[in-house]
Amino acid sequence: MAPVHVATSAGQYPIHIAPGRLQHVADSVPANATRLVIISNPVVDGLYGNALRQALADLNKPVFTIIVPDGESFKSLDTLNTIYDRMLSEKLDRRAVILALGGGVIGDMAGFAAATYMRGIRYMQIPTTLLAQVDSSVGGKTAVNHPLGKNMIGAFYQPVSVDIDIHVLRTLPAREVSAGLAEVIKYGLILDRAFFEWCESNVAQLVALDADTLAYAIARCCELKAQVVSADEKETGLRAILNLGHTFGHAIEAGLGFGTWLHGEAVACGLVQAAVLSGKLLGLSAADIERVRALVRAIGCPDIAPDLGEDSWLDFMQGDKKTEGGEIRYVLLPAIGQAVVQAAPLNLVQETLSETVGDIAIDRSAVQTRDMTATQA
Amino acid sequence: MAPVHVATSAGQYPIHIAPGRLQHVADSVPANATRLVIISNPVVDGLYGNALRQALADLNKPVFTIIVPDGESFKSLDTLNTIYDRMLSEKLDRRAVILALGGGVIGDMAGFAAATYMRGIRYMQIPTTLLAQVDSSVGGKTAVNHPLGKNMIGAFYQPVSVDIDIHVLRTLPAREVSAGLAEVIKYGLILDRAFFEWCESNVAQLVALDADTLAYAIARCCELKAQVVSADEKETGLRAILNLGHTFGHAIEAGLGFGTWLHGEAVACGLVQAAVLSGKLLGLSAADIERVRALVRAIGCPDIAPDLGEDSWLDFMQGDKKTEGGEIRYVLLPAIGQAVVQAAPLNLVQETLSETVGDIAIDRSAVQTRDMTATQA
Structure with a gap:
């Protein structure tokens, strides 16, 4: 290649x-x-x-x-x-x-x-x-x-x-594979609807680590990332879209303590939350939100966020590096394959949190998404 | 201006x-x-x-x-x-x-x-x-x-x-003024012989902080530094000449403990040592070496280096950032107003050390080079 x-x-x-x-x-x-x-x-x-x-x-x-x-x-x-x-x-x-x-x-x-x-x-x-x-x-x-x-x-x-x-x-442990696939999905969501659909069609092979399928997915992600980085090396504009799911995700990581959830797991959950907020603010369709949630589940990642308490959620998101002048800025999806970065009204964020936070097991250390002898952990 | x-x-x-x-x-x-x-x-x-x-x-x-x-x-x-x-x-x-x-x-x-x-x-x-x-x-x-x-x-x-x-x-305390003037002299030595001579002629006004004299000296140094930085922002080549006196100087600072001598004092002494080594390796004349020493003295800086012991000297110089593949690289003067960066034979470095190191008072905290009410220290 x-x-x-x-x-x-x-x-x-x-x-x-x-x-x-x-x-x-x-x-x-x-x-x-x-x-x-x-x-x-x-x-x-x-x-x-x-x-x-x-x-x-x-x-x-x-x-x-x-x-x-x-x-x-x-x-x-x-x-x-x-x-x-x-x-x-x-x-x-x-x-x-x-x-x-x-x-x-x-x-x-x-x-x-x-x-x-x-x-x-x-x-x-x-x-x-x-x-x-x-x-x-x-x-x-x-x-x-x-x-x-x-x-x-x-x-x-x-x-x-x-x-x-x-x-x-x-x-690689299965849990790490799932976490990595969250970032794979992210590229489709922000930049390439066809690639998102390819992921939907090939999710079983991806989870099973089929070499050809993985090679294609990795290369496509690297191509997409290279385009974005080449256009905006220091994240003064476009590059911020790579943080889809990361504002919510970072709050999960910080709120639970770094390492409780893997970064990719938190991002996966954040993808669902960003999709829900996109529905409220930009009209992303209920069907598309459901596709995001379904694919997050299919790769073995959590789609329900931990209950950090609303104040903690907002506080941790406030500390995100995309924040400007105290205003939290979110990466949002007008449609699958397109991304924008903007602020969101507090009430819509609160609604999103109340709809995506649930009573779930925080400890994911026992999670296995496929059968393998995992040693790189 | x-x-x-x-x-x-x-x-x-x-x-x-x-x-x-x-x-x-x-x-x-x-x-x-x-x-x-x-x-x-x-x-x-x-x-x-x-x-x-x-x-x-x-x-x-x-x-x-x-x-x-x-x-x-x-x-x-x-x-x-x-x-x-x-x-x-x-x-x-x-x-x-x-x-x-x-x-x-x-x-x-x-x-x-x-x-x-x-x-x-x-x-x-x-x-x-x-x-x-x-x-x-x-x-x-x-x-x-x-x-x-x-x-x-x-x-x-x-x-x-x-x-x-x-x-x-x-x-600014007098000692800090002297230390700053060491870097002023440095610019003349590496890039601008006429400016070095202007410093010789105006040293009394510089030490006395005459405003017009200082304004000219500061502006000339900034111009020279701006030229060098613009040509080589990340010190891959030319910019290294700005480190004249710094290989010896850093060894003095590290050897005595940071802050015992001011950075500029250590650099001033290092200018003399670099000039002596330049004489041995590149034929810088005895008269020019003496002019460097005289001007270092005239600004109130030390021209005799502390006795760190030869092994310590070499060890501290070895740690300099200009070192490549274990070889210490020195900024040297073929003439006043010109600089090159190169390695030097160990025996010439040893000779330089033995000729420039002396039995001196290490504590410079009582040094005063002019009469003033000093509060910025």
Whole structure:
């Protein structure tokens, strides 16, 4: 498959998508890199670290690995600081290159370390979760969380390459697959009605990780994301539509505590909530809202939001980065395949919350959407 | 005086230089700013905070002030974190604008907070020390220190404006004036022999803070820096020459502990050391080396370096951000007014150290270079 290219202010970079791509990552390493730093977590490093180091061996460049704890709660300034400590102790210079091997937590944090180490060094994204492959590894959004909000400290800082190996998804827990598919659906909803319908028709194969079906879906998502990022690298306009479902979703994550629901699960639920609000404000049809809800269910994600209490909901949404002058701005759907960003009257938001919040089990850790031996968790 | 303009990848920004400019800072505030955040330290806020807030009053925008402790040792990730905490608690959005009111420590740290808060918001530099006015406030280098090295964590992130009020220098301690003049001399050494000679001729007026002399010197430094930054925003080439004296200087600062010598004092000494090494490696004449030393003395800065021990010297210099593949790269002078960046044979560096290090008083806190009532310290 030909690489997808992302155009940015600093040039363009390629996204390589292929089964077994991990074995060919050396092709993406900049020739003048002095040293290579793999940043990963214990589980992913255990599964793919050696394969990656083997793939890099022929380059004859020193490689060392920094392992950080697994999970959203460790995507923090404290963990970042341990990365800085290691890199400075090793006297890594400005021509060192970071390789982010893992999901969104690793990619966001390693990317932010690259953005800020000695005022910026190069980094490569090697995403190992579906969510990271279709979304977070592309586009240069890097960040860590803060107790007062998710991704509040970060930078726009583009990688030099993204290398996506579809085979690594075979070790992904079912729950993570479902969470990743939420972002896949999102691209159809905001930009490509035909792709949304393709997802409806192929949802069984997607959930079952059929390689060809997945390869098509990942490539289409990367193409759509590359178009948006190339048009608006720093989210001054168009790019905000990529946050469909995220205003509600971030409130769920923050309200329950980061990591209780996976990011993609919270976004999936947020897609339903954004569709409901779109119905009230922009006339999205009841049938289309139902299609969104049905597809969210079909991928194994929650479509009923946790009851955080109305004040908490509004407070957490207020802290969203799209807020301007105290006004919460929502990504909304006039129709499936089209998105706009705008404020919404408080009463319609309140109605949306009352209709989408329910009495549900908050703990999703036992959820299994398909039968598999899951090890990358 | 017409503003100096700095061209960057994201457009250009003005540097306004005038006596009393503080009263006109409102002219530089972006029209669509939602809220204004002054970041300062207790001393500078006490001297100029109210004047600034008064100058902003007519804009009718909410203004709040974050005070951080004074001094290089507080230019840390910990202090940065307290800034994030305050900004997030206040729910500042992406259209908030930071005003950095202070010297280099405030400017670097407030700039880095702006670079990383919600992936980047706008900021204005209002430098109140000579060093910040001629150097650190222009060009978008932002950073905090790390126990293992100065300015190791940071970003290239340009301000939207720089407002320089020459009157505020009247409250600057003599030692700070001397330190700032070290960077003034630096511009002559690397880029403009005529300006270096002008400094030699006008050193008495500079040290005495004569307003017209200072205004010319500050404007010339800003012009020279703007040219370099516009040509090489992210220090991939030319811009590294601005670090003349800084490889040695950073070792002094790190070796003695940040804040023992002022940054400019360490750089001044580093200018002499770079000149001595330039003599050995590039044939800079003994007479020119002596002129550098004489001018460093005339501005009241140290020209003899502290004895850190050779291993410590090399170790601290090794950690410099210009190091590539383990090789320390020095900014050197083939002649006064010209600079190159290159490696140097170890034996010549050792000779330079042995000739420039001496038995000197490390404590410079009692140093006074002119008679004045100093309060901005």
